[in-house]
Amino acid sequence: MTTLSLTAPEKRKRRRNILVLTIVGALIVLAFLISMNTGYIRLSPAEVIRTLFGMGTHNQSLILYDFRLPRIVISILIGAGLAVSGCVMQGVSRNALADPGILGINAGAGLTIMLFISFYPSTAAAPVFLLPVLALIGAGLTAALIYALAYKRHEGLLPTRLLLTGIAVAAAISAATIVLTLKLSPEKYQFVANWMAGSIWGTNWKFVGALFPWIAILLPFVFYKARAMNALNLGESMATGLGVRVEKERLALLAAAVGLAGSCVAVSGGIGFVGLIGPHLARRLVGSKHQILLPASALLGSLLVIVSDTVGRSILQPHEIPTGIVVAVIGAPYFLYLLVNTKS
Template sequence: MKDVSLNLSEQRQRKRSITVLTVLGILIVIVFIISMNTGYIRLSPKILVQTLFGMGTEKQSLILFEFRLPRIVISLLIGAGLAISGCVMQGISRNALADPGILGINAGAGLMVMLFISFYPSTAAAPVYLLPVLALVGAGLTATLIYTLAYKRHHGISPTRLLLTGIAVAAGISAATIVLTLRLSPDKYQFVATWMAGSIWGTSWKFVLALLPWILILVPFVILKARALNVLSLGDHLAKGLGASVEKERLILLAAAVGLAASCVAVSGGIGFVGLIGPHLGRRLVGPKHQMLLPVSALTGALLVITADTLGRWILQPSEIPTGIVVAVIGAPYFLYLLAKAKS
């Protein structure tokens, strides 16, 4: 009887997960369509369909294919990448508040990108493909520093110590970034200030091509490591008892999470809270098993970022609000709610 009830429970959970994935997919498609028609120049549904099939004017094709579609695709990739990065960090640290933004990974990646932009024109073609690599270097050094400071021999990684160390390192890097901006010319300072606010500045297909390989390689890799994440979430002692190579798996997954966060930050700026909200909402919808939690987190993060970007372009037309600010308006109260819940 127990086996039958377990099978029924698993079937119900699987059906629920498929339903959640389907609903999230439909919502993303709806927001995708709305986003294509959001901007200073409106495209009616009829014109939108005509332009998609190559029957629009040259101006309409330029607006849709060269300005809006690359930005929409990048929003989806960034949301999925940051959400999975946050999900992995929460799993390996057993810390519900872990997030690449809160832990300082985004700040480290951003500092390296800002240093590069300060000395080279941001519009140059070749450096676009180097930005994710440079961001990875900055994020990797930051992650190494945080991991080293938070790790204690015989005790491993304490969730509280990891969070506090990450916040302290992020504050230090942010201060260094602000000091460095004082050396910039007015044009570059304006660009960096907008970038730090979380503006999706990479809005051409070359930025999509720069980001896409990182997402296509690292996201499936992390999903294949879902079983290892499940074991690590149980705690170091129990994971070792089950035969897992804890430190090796943790470092591999941490490297993948850092790579995802860094590549996304390279083209999105300082967008925070996506890696916090995506996994939390996913966990409420499908439970803690990472086989389904990772895909649901990815879709939730993608939906959050594309919605925030669409709202940012719509609220104050013809001006726009950086996507990071819109996400922060949603994420900051949610973060405070999680802190209050954690204390209780």
């Protein structure tokens, strides 16, 4: 009887979590369909369906397959990547405010992209598949610097110290980036300004091909490490007692989080707060077990980015609002709310 009384609530919770994931997935599909119909040149739902089945005009096929679909797919990928990256950072550091944007990881990735653009003859001819690698290098070096400054041997990785160190490093990197922009030509400056605002600039299938392998490899790896993340949330001593090699698992997970953030930033620009909002909303909906929290974070991050990108493309037509600005309008107040209500 005791076993039945314990398993019945777990079954109800499991069914509820599956229902939540199904609803979020359905909302992503709905946003996907709306986004295909949204833009300066509008396509009706009937025209979209005809084009998808190969019965559209040449212009309709060009608009849908060459411009909109790659951007929508990239929005979904970077939303999932940034949200899972933030979830990992929050879990490993036990810091509810950890996020690749707030901690300066995105800024470090952006600085390497900025340096490459500054010295490369033409941004249009930049090797697409090299950008995620460069962003990963910048993000990795930044993460290593923050970790070295925030970690104390006898105290471990304190949440408050990690947050303050990340904010300080991000401010320094942002200042260096601004100084570099002063030496750019007007064309490159316009590109960098849009990139820093969080404009999804990689909008063709080559960028999808450059980003997808990173997401396809790192997301399953992080999902596989869900049990280790559950143990790390209990604290270092408890995790060690459960047989978890704390330092090895922490470094592996942080490396995966940095890889996700860096590769996403390479094609999305400086979009912040996705790694903060996605995991927090997921935690409220499905709880704190990472086996379900990580997939929920990925889905909610994708939903947030695709909706923000669609709103940014449609609200001030024919002009666009960068996706990062739309996300920031939502994320900044939410960050302040969390900052006020977080104890440590």
